[in-house]
Structures are given as C-alpha cells and as structure tokens.
Amino acid sequence: MIVTDTLLVCAAAGTFMLFDYVMPQSGNTKGTVVAEVDSTTKTSFQLPKSGNKGSEDEVSSVADDNGDDNSDSPAESTTDDSSKSKPKKKKEHHEHSKDKWYDNTDTDEYSVDNTLVESVLNADVQAERVVTYEGDDAVIYIDKKWFGEGDDKITYYSADIYVSSVDVLKTGLAKDTYGKNIKDSIFNMASENNAVFAVNGDFYGNSEEGIVVRNGIKYRDNLNDVDICVLFTNGEMKTYTYEEFDTDEVLAQGVWQAWCFGPMLLDGKGGVLESFNTTTYLNSANPRTAIGYIEPGHYKIVTVDGRDPGYSKGVTLSELAAIMADEGCTTAYNLDGGCSAMMVYECELVNVPDRGREISDIIYIGG
Numbered sequence: 001m002i003v004t005d006t007l008l009v010c011a012a013a014g015t016f017m018l019f020d021y022v023m024p025q026s027g028n029t030k031g032t033v034v035a036e037v038d039s040t041t042k043t044s045f046q047l048p049k050s051g052n053k054g055s056e057d058e059v060s061s062v063a064d065d066n067g068d069d070n071s072d073s074p075a076e077s078t079t080d081d082s083s084k085s086k087p088k089k090k091k092e093h094h095e096h097s098k099d100k101w102y103d104n105t106d107t108d109e110y111s112v113d114n115t116l117v118e119s120v121l122n123a124d125v126q127a128e129r130v131v132t133y134e135g136d137d138a139v140i141y142i143d144k145k146w147f148g149e150g151d152d153k154i155t156y157y158s159a160d161i162y163v164s165s166v167d168v169l170k171t172g173l174a175k176d177t178y179g180k181n182i183k184d185s186i187f188n189m190a191s192e193n194n195a196v197f198a199v200n201g202d203f204y205g206n207s208e209e210g211i212v213v214r215n216g217i218k219y220r221d222n223l224n225d226v227d228i229c230v231l232f233t234n235g236e237m238k239t240y241t242y243e244e245f246d247t248d249e250v251l252a253q254g255v256w257q258a259w260c261f262g263p264m265l266l267d268g269k270g271g272v273l274e275s276f277n278t279t280t281y282l283n284s285a286n287p288r289t290a291i292g293y294i295e296p297g298h299y300k301i302v303t304v305d306g307r308d309p310g311y312s313k314g315v316t317l318s319e320l321a322a323i324m325a326d327e328g329c330t331t332a333y334n335l336d337g338g339c340s341a342m343m344v345y346e347c348e349l350v351n352v353p354d355r356g357r358e359i360s361d362i363i364y365i366g367g
Contacts, residue, residue, distance in 0.1 A: 110278055142160075156302055166235045183360050208222075211223060211247065218251070225242050237293035265320060269330055292332040292333075294330065304337075
C-alpha cells in the first residue's frame with residue numbers, strides 16, 4: 001500500500017509539473033491596447049549621423065566560428081571596410097537545451113558587493129567594434145568588451161541602440177502567441193519578425209504572474225513581488241519596485257513595453273543600487289542580459305557570456321550593475337539570463353551563449 005500510494009503521488013506530481021511547466025498553454029487572449037504609436041502621436045528622435053559614433057577600433061563583422069583567430073575568445077572578429085557590417089554565415093546554430101527554469105519568486109534583498117562594483121568600474125576594459133548597422137529608423141553599434149584574466153575574465157557584448165521613435169524598439173512572442181510555456185528559438189522569432197537585431201526578453205511565459213505589456217498591448221497585470229521595467233511611448237524608461245508600482249497610474253502614461261523579471265540595477269541617476277530584490281540563484285555569477293536607458297531614443301543592451309573559464313566567467317548582479325553604470329546608463333534592468341542570454345544580428349549569434357535554449361519572447365529592432 002505504501003509503495004502504491006507513493007507511486008500515485010509521484011505520478012500526480014509528475015502530471016502536474018508536466019502540465020504546469022512544460023506543456024504550452026495558450027492564453028486565448030489578444031490583449032488590450034493600452035498605448036499606440038502612430039504618425040500623429042509618436043515622438044521622433046534624432047539618429048546619429050554616419051561616422052559620428054565610432055570606436056577607436058576597426059569596424060568589423062562577427063567572425064566565422066572556424067575562421068582564423070589569434071585571440072582566446074571563441075567570438076573574435078575580422079576587419080571589414082564596409083559601413084554596414086554583417087556577420088558571416090555560421091555553419092550551425094547552438095543547441096537549445098530544456099534545462100530547469102529558475103523563477104524569480106520569493107524574492108529577498110541582497111546587498112550590493114561594493115568591492116565587485118569598484119573592481120568593474122576601475123577595470124581596464126578592452127573593446128572592439130563587431131557590428132555597425134545604420135538604417136533609416138535605427139542605428140546600432142555592437143562592441144565586444146572584456147577585462148580580467150584567466151578564470152576571472154569577463155566578456156560581454158554592448159549594443160548601443162538609437163531609434164527614430166519608440167515603436168522601432170519592439171518585442172516579439174514565441175509563435176506570435178501569448179501564453180504559458182510557449183517557446184521558440186531566438187533565431188525563429190528574429191526571422192519571423194524580420195529583426196536585424198534581437199536579444200532574449202524576460203521569459204514572461206514561465207509564469208502566470210507579473211505585468212506583461214508588449215508593443216502597447218497589455219496581456220496581464222497581476223503583480224508579483226519582482227521589480228518592473230517600463231518603456232513609455234515618449235521614449236523614457238523607468239524601473240519600479242512592486243510596492244511603488246500603481247498599475248492604473250503607470251498605464252495612463254502610455255506604456256509601450258513592460259517587463260517583469262529584474263531586479264532593477266541602477267537608481268535612475270546612474271548610480272548602482274545599495275541592494276537588489278532577487279533570489280540566491282539570480283545573485284550568483286551567470287551569463288546575463290540587461291537593458292539600459294541613457295535618454296529617450298537611446299538605449300543600451302548588454303549580454304554577458306559566462307560559465308566558460310578563461311573566456312568569460314559570467315557576472316553577479318553587482319558586477320552587471322557596474323557594467324551598466326560604466327556604459328553610461330541612468331536606469332538599467334536585469335532580464336532573463338543563464339542559457340537564455342543570447343544576442344543575434346541578422347539571425348546569427350553575436351555572443352557565445354551557454355548552450356542556449358528556447359524562450360518565450362525577444363526584444364528586437366526590425367530590419
């Protein structure tokens with residue numbers, strides 16, 4: 001009887017977990033429009049003129065995986081004289097594993113490690129341009145950066161993004177469908193949305209809680225205990241604790257995107273926060289993606305590689321916050337990370353992810 005009861009309990013638990021964490025569950029909702037950006041209402045931003053925003057390094061394209069390389073990095077680049085660099089074709093994409101997902105519930109406060117912050121801010125950061133994109137509605141400069149040595153080396157990719165209006169910074173859903181456990185590869189989502197540039201989003205589909213606004217459409221607004229990042233139709237970006245977030249008041253200001261993962265990293269003035277609202281797992285060194293705000297129409301997205309000693313060990317939240325501050329952001333927000341931390345340009349990987357995995361959403365710039 002005991003063995004039978006144990007097997008029945010295990011079967012029931014397995015069935016629940018299969019349904020709740022694996023099987024796709026369409027929300028059967030088209031959402032509610034809470035903000036629109038059109039020709040009569042949108043705010044226009046000035047794009048940098050060609051050649052105004054450059055690096056001291058040569059403009060280059062993402063290297064072929066099997067190309068000649070004198071660096072210890074798996075993603076070294078080669079020189080290209082063209083004004084619009086495009087990465088070379090790679091022979092295959094990284095595999096997407098279905099690893100256990102660590103959620104962001106039951107959060108706690110973790111004090112910032114000021115020693116790590118200072119080590120990043122005082123680091124001798126090396127950089128080289130790997131992608132330059134200059135379109136009619138967006139300009140994107142992606143720099144590969146690294147500092148430290150040996151097992152302490154950190155490598156990340158910083159995308160400096162200028163858009164002509166906020167609706168150029170878009171989000172896409174896996175299979176163009178809102179719901180739980182609906183996932184796809186970042187490559188498929190980028191291709192289906194004609195994205196010239198894309199990174200992973202907040203993996204909203206792992207949970208049924210938190211606010212979700214995508215391209216001015218609200219899909220849910222049942223708050224949980226995590227920080228929230230909002231991109232408004234006027235181009236401003238703000239972060240909120242869940243205690244200070246008044247849903248009706250914020251939505252009334254015109255919300256173009258709202259992400260729910262976190263934590264927020266900076267104080268809105270470019271300073272690193274004194275503590276982070278996070279979990280033990282999320283506070284450890286990992287591959288990461290973060291989005292930052294400099295001014296309306298000007299944003300930074302950083303993807304940090306990790307779990308690869310000698311190339312990049314990954315970063316803690318203290319180190320990530322320091323990187324975003326060093327990048328000139330006033331506000332910054334931690335998105336999904338780990339195996340999800342991926343950056344692509346022209347549907348080809350820019351960074352070197354830890355295996356990669358299917359995800360529920362992307363942030364992208366259309367081609």
